[in-house]
Amino acid sequence: MFASTRDLKPSYDVVIIGAGGHGLAAAYYLARDHGITDVAVLEKGYLGGGNTGRNTTIIRSNYLTPEGVQFYDASVRLWQQLSEEFKLNLFYSTRGHFTLAHTDAAMRTMRWRAEVNKHYGVDSEVVDAADVKRACPQIDLSCGGHAPILGALYHAPGAIARHDAVAWGYGRGASERGVEIHQQTEVTGIDVVDGRVQGVRTTRGTIRTGKVLSAVAGYTPRITDMVGLHTPIYVHPLQAMVSEPMKPWLDPILVSGSLHIYVSQSARGELVMGASLDPYEVQTTRSTLDFVEGLSAHLLDMFPCLSHVKVMRQWAGLADMTPDFAPIMGRTEVAGFYLDAGWGTWGFKATPICGKTMARTVATDRNDPLITGFSLDRFRRYALTGEKGAASVGH
């Protein structure tokens, strides 16, 4: 279905760069909600091959800023209906999500987050260490004596999903409504005349279009350079790994900022684990032994019982980071050029709501009300949306 051998048409109403979850979701909602089906999604690799297929699949809305909490809450609500909507099992699994606090300072941030969350109707509460032990009896609450767990932020709606299927579901839904998905088609330039987008150059020919949406995560700076936009985005690799499969034993999702770890058990029985960003800029998806050693050591602090468990595989994605850990979304000073970027380490959970809000933004040429706090313009106005306190691990 996605192996389109058609040639590119000479023009489209909308061109979306990037056939990951975000780009395909935008195409899906453009077609479904706005009746705009003359859309090409261009992908230089293969569908869902970027960060959509490289993340650790955690879905949550327990953020820190009012902008973030409302946005991610809308996303979780969409997630909960997606399997039915697509007629495709996304293995959406509500597990409950503990963000562990090992210091008084971390407990203070958890209380802050819980209050903001509750204010916006998001199920989130501060619990003590005994509650963590009840939900997860295998855990060593002292973490090897290095970093005793004092309590946690508990977020009952926290979930995981099968990430590849999300791209397939949105891709199929968009394709059925007439959207063209062109894989192995790399964008090499964007034509801008008098501050307005005129077309896109690709490795398979040139396209005329008045609207371009960039949804390319770690490749964003290469695209924004094509239209002459300056952004604060910097790119570091983010690595992840999985263990060999085990019988189900870990029900909740656990995150520890101090130990730099997030872990859940997938439907296949593998532990899916991630840590913090690599410490300097690299734009290749290479893996390192440092990462496996560091993450394993911290995991064993929490779960000494896993000392015999083998690591199955590891990989990396390119995270497009922003200074305030909030995304960059919406219109730009180049007319007809829209950004869905700055998704750093937190983009997967936002896939549905990004698609929905970007589709509305592109269709109406006005920023959706949910994303006004995320505009690129905020860095010119010194009006940042500080979300770093809700990042899963310290960076």
Add this chain to the structure above:
Amino acid sequence: MKIMHCPVNGPRAVTEFLCWGELREMPDPDQVSDEAWADYVFNRSGAPGVKREWWCHTPSNTWFIAERDTARDLVLRTYLYGEQS
């Protein structure tokens, strides 16, 4: 383990170093417009390429410049600030 050459201490494990970001010229804050100052404060050259960066060998607190190709993950050369040949 990746090796970084400190201009003072020679080849050392990269875990002994911290990267402090690209070498950039600061505009005069008294002369520059708010917009140009915001551009300096926030915006970065995010695309891959050969970049000159500040690095520090933390055990000896040696600050120096590293030229790296971020597309290929290669350190091309390192030298003390001002000693570029």
